[in-house]
Amino acid sequence: MSLETFRAETRAWLEANCPPSMREPVRSEADAYWGGRNAEFASEDQKRWFEAMVEKGWTVPAWPKEYGGAGLSKDEAFVLKDEMKAIKARSPLSSFGIWMLGPALLKYGSDEQKAEHLPKIARGEIRWCQGYSEPGAGSDLASLRTKGVLDGDTYTVNGQKVWTSYADKADWIFALVRTEADAPKHLGISFMLIDMEAGGVSTKPILLISGRSPFCETFFDDAKVPASNVVGKPGQGWEIAKYLLSHERAGIVSEANFGGLNPVSAAHRSGEVDPEGRIADPILRAETAKLTIDALAFEATLRRVKDEADSGEGVGARASMLKYVGTELNKRRNVLNMSALGSDGLLWEGDDGAPARDWLRSRANSIEGGTSEIQLNILAKRVLELPGG
Amino acid sequence: MSFVLNEEEQMLRDSAKAFLAETAPVSALRKLRDADDQTGFSRDLWASMAEMGWTGIMVPEEFGGVDMGHAAAGFVLREMGRTLTASPFLSTAVLAAAAFRLAGSDAQKSAWLPKIAAAETVIAFAIDEKARHDPSTIETTATRDGNGFRLNGKKRFVACGAGADALLVAAKTEDGKTGLFIVPADAGGITRTARRTVDSHLPADFVFEDVRLEGDALLDGAEDSDAALAMVLDAGRAALAAEALGVAEEAFDRTIDYIREREQFGQPIGSFQGMQHRAAHLYSELELARSLVIKALRTLDETPSQAPLWCAAAKAKATEVSRLAGSEGIQMFGGVGMTDEYDIGLYYKRAQAAGEHLGDDAWNAGRVSALSGF
Numbered sequence: 027m028s029l030e031t032f033r034a035e036t037r038a039w040l041e042a043n044c045p046p047s048m049r050e051p052v053r054s055e056a057d058a059y060w061g062g063r064n065a066e067f068a069s070e071d072q073k074r075w076f077e078a079m080v081e082k083g084w085t086v087p088a089w090p091k092e093y094g095g096a097g098l099s100k101d102e103a104f105v106l107k108d109e110m111k112a113i114k115a116r117s118p119l120s121s122f123g124i125w126m127l128g129p130a131l132l133k134y135g136s137d138e139q140k141a142e143h144l145p146k147i148a149r150g151e152i153r154w155c156q157g158y159s160e161p162g163a164g165s166d167l168a169s170l171r172t173k174g175v176l177d178g179d180t181y182t183v184n185g186q187k188v189w190t191s192y193a194d195k196a197d198w199i200f201a202l203v204r205t206e207a208d209a210p211k212h213l214g215i216s217f218m219l220i221d222m223e224a225g226g227v228s229t230k231p232i233l234l235i236s237g238r239s240p241f242c243e244t245f246f247d248d249a250k251v252p253a254s255n256v257v258g259k260p261g262q263g264w265e266i267a268k269y270l271l272s273h274e275r276a277g278i279v280s281e282a283n284f285g286g287l288n289p290v291s292a293a294h295r296s297g298e299v300d301p302e303g304r305i306a307d308p309i310l311r312a313e314t315a316k317l318t319i320d321a322l323a324f325e326a327t328l329r330r331v332k333d334e335a336d337s338g339e340g341v342g343a344r345a346s347m348l349k350y351v352g353t354e355l356n357k358r359r360n361v362l363n364m365s366a367l368g369s370d371g372l373l374w375e376g377d378d379g380a381p382a383r384d385w386l387r388s389r390a391n392s393i394e395g396g397t398s399e400i401q402l403n404i405l406a407k408r409v410l411e412l413p414g415g
Numbered sequence: 416m417s418f419v420l421n422e423e424e425q426m427l428r429d430s431a432k433a434f435l436a437e438t439a440p441v442s443a444l445r446k447l448r449d450a451d452d453q454t455g456f457s458r459d460l461w462a463s464m465a466e467m468g469w470t471g472i473m474v475p476e477e478f479g480g481v482d483m484g485h486a487a488a489g490f491v492l493r494e495m496g497r498t499l500t501a502s503p504f505l506s507t508a509v510l511a512a513a514a515f516r517l518a519g520s521d522a523q524k525s526a527w528l529p530k531i532a533a534a535e536t537v538i539a540f541a542i543d544e545k546a547r548h549d550p551s552t553i554e555t556t557a558t559r560d561g562n563g564f565r566l567n568g569k570k571r572f573v574a575c576g577a578g579a580d581a582l583l584v585a586a587k588t589e590d591g592k593t594g595l596f597i598v599p600a601d602a603g604g605i606t607r608t609a610r611r612t613v614d615s616h617l618p619a620d621f622v623f624e625d626v627r628l629e630g631d632a633l634l635d636g637a638e639d640s641d642a643a644l645a646m647v648l649d650a651g652r653a654a655l656a657a658e659a660l661g662v663a664e665e666a667f668d669r670t671i672d673y674i675r676e677r678e679q680f681g682q683p684i685g686s687f688q689g690m691q692h693r694a695a696h697l698y699s700e701l702e703l704a705r706s707l708v709i710k711a712l713r714t715l716d717e718t719p720s721q722a723p724l725w726c727a728a729a730k731a732k733a734t735e736v737s738r739l740a741g742s743e744g745i746q747m748f749g750g751v752g753m754t755d756e757y758d759i760g761l762y763y764k765r766a767q768a769a770g771e772h773l774g775d776d777a778w779n780a781g782r783v784s785a786l787s788g789f
Contacts, residue, residue: 290789304789311789315780318787319707319728326706330418337419347699405698406691410671413686 032102036109043078045071049114051286054380055238058120061150063197076150079118086124086148089132093140094148100336122191123147123154127200130217130270134258143219156274157187157201157220157244158267165400167202168212168264172246174203176253176260181205183220183249189394193229193242198222201246206261215263219255226250236386237374272341274395275349287381288359289314292366310365317362320355327351343408350401353391360385416713418706424490427483431494434467439500441758447501448615454578455609455617456501461534464504471532473512478528480512485650485715489657489708496661496737499758499765501616503537505654506575511538513650514583514595518643520636527597539579539600540651541570541621548774550585550648553593555623557586557633564633566596566604566626574772576600576619577609584623585644588633593641595634602626614761614768646719649726652773653711656726656733659769660708663701663733663740666762670694670744677749690747697736697743704729704736724786731779734770741766 027035048071052058056068059076067073079085082096088103089095098106110117128147131140146152163170172185183203193199199220206214220227226249231239258266287295293305305311331348335341364371364385371381392398406412420428439460447457464470472488474480488509495504508531515527530536542550555568566586573582582598600607604626609619637643671694674685684690711729714722741763745752752759770776 290787293789304784311784312777312780314789315784315787316731318783319731319780320703322710322725322728323703323707323732326418326710327702330706330709333418344702347702350695351699351703399692402692402695403688405695410691410694410698412671412691412694413675413683 029101029105033105033109036106040109040113040115044113044115045075047071048075048116051114052116053377057116059118060120060153060192060195062153062195065150065153076118080149083148085119085150086128089128089144089148093144104332119150121147121150121153122156123152126156126270126274127154129273130266131257133269134266139257152197153195155190155193155196155199157190157199159189160186161188165397168215170202170204170215172201172203174205174216174218174251176205179253181218181251181253183246183251185246187244189241190229190244191241193244194231196222199227199244202263202267209261212264213261216260217257217263217266218251219257220249220251224250236383238383238387271395272345275345287363289317289362289366292363292381296367296370298366298368305366310362313362317358324351324355343404346401346404349395350398354398356391357388360388416717418709420490424487427487428490428494430467431491435494435498435500438463439498441499441761444499444501444615444761453609453617455575456503456578461503461537464502465532465534469504470508470534472508473516474528474532478524479532480528485653486712489654489712492654492658493661496658497665499662499761503575505651505658506540507531507536507538509654510540510647510651511583513647514634517646518595518634518637518640523631523634523636536580537575537578538581538583539573539575541573541582541584543571544569545571548778553585553587555584555586557588557594557596557628559589560627562630564596564628566598566623566628568623570621572610572618573621574616574618576607576621577617582621593644595640595644596628596632597634598626598628598632612768614765616768648773649722650715652730652779653708653715653726655769655773656708656711656729659733659737659766660704662762662766662769663704663737666740666744666759667697667701669759670747674747693743693747697740700736700739704732707732724783727779727782727786730774731776731783734776734779737766738770
């Protein structure tokens with residue numbers, strides 16, 4: 027099928043199947059559907075939209091059909107994204123399984139692991155969380171100390187993870203665990219899939235400056251994990267983690283770039299516009315123009331990096347550039363939103379409080395998934411090939 | 416549209432790189448400057464550019480060109496930015512060629528486009544009358560006089576003005592529209608004053624006092640002359656953005672090479688995190704500018720109705736980033752970056768001048784906000 031035919035058919039299908047309420051901007055956490063054992067739909071429309079997309083394999087359009095995807099080519103997947111963006115369609119399923127674990131399993135997982143886990147991710151049946159950081163292992167992630175000891179064909183896992191996003195709502199966790207006690211720091215880590223209901227795993231939400239608790243502490247107390255739940259080989263975890271982080275980075279930027287409030291809509295909301303509908307404050311208008319230019323530049327850069335990756339240059343360490351630029355841009359947008367909202371932006375309760383909470387949440391963009399400073403380190407070493415220090 | 420250069424464009428880029436390294440490296444600009452040359456560019460170089468086929472890049476084949484479009488012209492200019500090549504390419508091969516294509520009558524196209532393709536003329540584009548770019552305020556007038564016109568007014572900082580054979584002058588006509596007039600640079604009533612600028616280029620100021628023009632001086636092939644002029648200016652902005660990008664890329668590459676080699680405290684200064692973060696940030700900004708420049712050039716070729724926003728964004732970002740590449744370059748070179756002996760300062764100076772021409776980052780940000788409706 028030609029790309030243009032695919033585009034026309036996709037447009038028609040979306041028009042017929044995406045309910046109007048699923049084309050409105052995501053305002054709160056409840057507007058996103060995350061799936062999982064205990065998931066509930068916020069509305070009938072959300073359910074209908076989700077089920078229609080699962081049926082098409084479009085929750086994971088580029089995955090193979092046998093794993094719940096639609097087997098689309100990269101170009102077709104881009105067309106689908108384009109057409110969804112054109113009608114402002116919400117993502118039917120938010121999922122760390124899709125953004126992070128899936129790509130790692132596709133590359134490193136055994137056939138059994140893929141067949142067991144990927145379809146459940148595609149259909150939103152299991153909600154995953156990520157266990158990487160520890161209280162003593164942040165930017166220096168490879169110094170992590172959560173320990174797994176093998177006895178027969180079962181690991182006993184003990185230790186603590188932190189910043190595990192939505193761990194209190196997740197069903198399974200993919201975690202980095204030190205299994206090879208005598209190996210060098212980076213080579214002693216394994217990538218493990220752990221059922222959080224199987225015992226020995228507990229979570230505790232962390233209250234953040236936004237007043238929300240999207241992150242948790244996660245504790246392992248003699249958690250029993252079958253050796254068959256190690257992805258790749260024991261000790262290969264760091265390599266897999268790095269691969270996964272580049273997808274996480276891509277996920278963070280695509281989320282940061284998607285819809286939501288901007289300084290122009292914010293100024294209209296607060297009434298801070300002149301009779302022609304322009305942002306009233308000329309300095310704020312100028313800052314917004316600069317933000318707009320950088321947002322256009324970022325949008326074009328995502329396309330260019332994709333084009334170049336397709337023509338063989340690969341994305342590689344440039345994922346760090348996208349992560350750095352995209353997250354700093356999102357922070358700037360939130361700061362300008364607050365300025366455009368004025369004192370309306372200070373409200374804290376209900377829907378009125380969403381902009382302030384989003385603004386505070388955005389501060390984490392340049393910390394999570396590797397800080398901006400870590401991204402700059404990676405760019406300096408791997409793209410610019412500057413000498414090590 | 417594709418962000419990747421096709422095979423033909425890659426060949427063009429590679430041959431431009433090789434030709435400019437040989438014929439017009441940075442030392443050529445120094446030579447022009449140090450000889451106090453009064454043309455502002457090399458006529459021999461301009462003739463060689465015709466042999467390379469560059470002067471006809473935007474000229475249709477029926478008029479002796481190769482008709483490769485805005486993107487191809489931009490990729491050549493990007494290489495000229497890297498070598499700081501002073502030439503009439505932007506003024507004549509881009510702005511004038513675009514003006515005749517968009518606003519010329521059939522007779523004017525036949526008369527002028529072949530000359531542009533053959534580098535038989537140097538045409539400067541005379542738009543601004545104030546210190547800052549402002550195409551909305553044109554006070555130069557062209558009033559009817561028999562079959563022809565009388566031109567009165569002034570133009571400032573006309574790029575390539577000192578060495579130009581002819582001018583395209585934007586002037587108000589009696590119907591309130593802005594028209595483009597093709598005017599011999601030495602016509603009676605014209606006073607030309609060359610103005611040496613910081614980048615060692617030689618633009619000129621012009622005063623027009625009752626300059627008598629023939630009836631065919633007015634480019635009258637466009638339905639809407641204001642719209643045609645706006646499109647010519649957009650094309651110029653995208654092309655200048657491409658040149659500024661080349662300036663930025665070369666300044667950056669030279670800076671990275673330098674901090675890899677230069678040692679202090681017994682190690683390369685490029686191993687220090689303070690330097691690495693500056694360099695990596697600049698690299699990221701360059702990536703953004705690169706994407707906008709290619710997007711703007713391709714949009715001019717493929718979907719021109721969407722071009723104004725992308726051209727303004729590209730010019731704004733390329734201006735900002737080329738200035739940043741120059742200033743960061745000087746900082747990272749340290750003391751020697753302040754000397755005339757090192758080239759990095761020349762890049763900073765050209766970035767400033769190319770940035771100002773046809774609107775700097777502030778001006779183009781204003782255009783982005785106006786085009787976006789806020």
